[in-house]
Amino acid sequence: MTRLAPRFCSRFRDRLTNDTRGSALIEFSFVAPVLVLTLLGAFDIAHTLYVRSVLQGVVQKVGRDSAIEGNDEASAQTAIDDKVRAQARALANNATITITRRFYKTFTTAAAARAETWTDTNTNLRCDAGEPYEDANLNGTWDSDGGNAGQGGAKDAVLYTVTVSYQRMFPLYRLVNIGNTTTVKAATILKNQPYDDQAAYGAPVTRNCP
Numbered sequence: 001m002t003r004l005a006p007r008f009c010s011r012f013r014d015r016l017t018n019d020t021r022g023s024a025l026i027e028f029s030f031v032a033p034v035l036v037l038t039l040l041g042a043f044d045i046a047h048t049l050y051v052r053s054v055l056q057g058v059v060q061k062v063g064r065d066s067a068i069e070g071n072d073e074a075s076a077q078t079a080i081d082d083k084v085r086a087q088a089r090a091l092a093n094n095a096t097i098t099i100t101r102r103f104y105k106t107f108t109t110a111a112a113a114r115a116e117t118w119t120d121t122n123t124n125l126r127c128d129a130g131e132p133y134e135d136a137n138l139n140g141t142w143d144s145d146g147g148n149a150g151q152g153g154a155k156d157a158v159l160y161t162v163t164v165s166y167q168r169m170f171p172l173y174r175l176v177n178i179g180n181t182t183t184v185k186a187a188t189i190l191k192n193q194p195y196d197d198q199a200a201y202g203a204p205v206t207r208n209c210p
Contacts, residue, residue, distance in 0.1 A: 092166035103152025
C-alpha cells in the first residue's frame with residue numbers, strides 16, 4: 001500500500017497538469033472585462049456620431065427654411081426651432097437643447113466668427129477694464145465672435161447653431177473617468193434671400209470694454 005501511494009499521487013499530478021478542460025473559461029474571464037469595455041466604448045462613439053450626423057442634416061434643412069423671406073419673424077423662427085427640438089428629442093428624449101442665431105454682413109465673416117479687435121492691455125485675453133475695441137457691427141457691445149444676435153435682415157449671413165447635451169446611453173462613464181453627458185453641436189451658415197436692400201453697417205466705431 002505504501003508503495004502504491006507515491007505512484008498514485010504521481011499519476012494524479014500528471015492528469016491534473018495535462019488536463020486543459022475549462023481553460024477557455026478561465027482565459028475568457030480575463031478577456032471579458034476588456035472586451036465589454038471596448039464594445040461599450042464603440043457603441044457610445046457610434047451613437048454620438050449617429051446623433052451628430054442626423055442633427056447636422058436637420059440643421060441644414062431648417063437653416064435653409066429660416067433664410068426664406070418672412071421667416072425672420074419671431075413666430076416663424078419659433079416654429080423652425082421646434083422642428084429641430086422635436087428631431088433632437090427623438091434621438092435623445094432627455095436632451096437639453098440650445099439654439100442660437102448670429103448674423104453677419106458677409107458669409108466670410110460668419111465663417112471666420114472672429115472676435116472684434118480690441119487692445120488687451122492687461123493681457124488676460126478678455127475685453128474688460130475699459131480697454132478700447134472696434135465695434136465693427138455697431139451693436140454697442142464687444143462680441144467674442146463678431147456677430148449680432150438674431151436672424152438679421154436681407155442678404156445677411158446667419159450662423160445657425162444647435163447644441164444638444166444628453167445623458168450617455170451606455171454606462172461607460174461608471175467604469176472610466178469620463179462625464180455622464182455627451183454634447184453634440186451642429187451648425188450651418190446661410191445667407192438671407194435678397195428680398196430687400198441690405199442694412200447699412202457703416203464704419204467701425206471705437207468704444208471701451210466694460
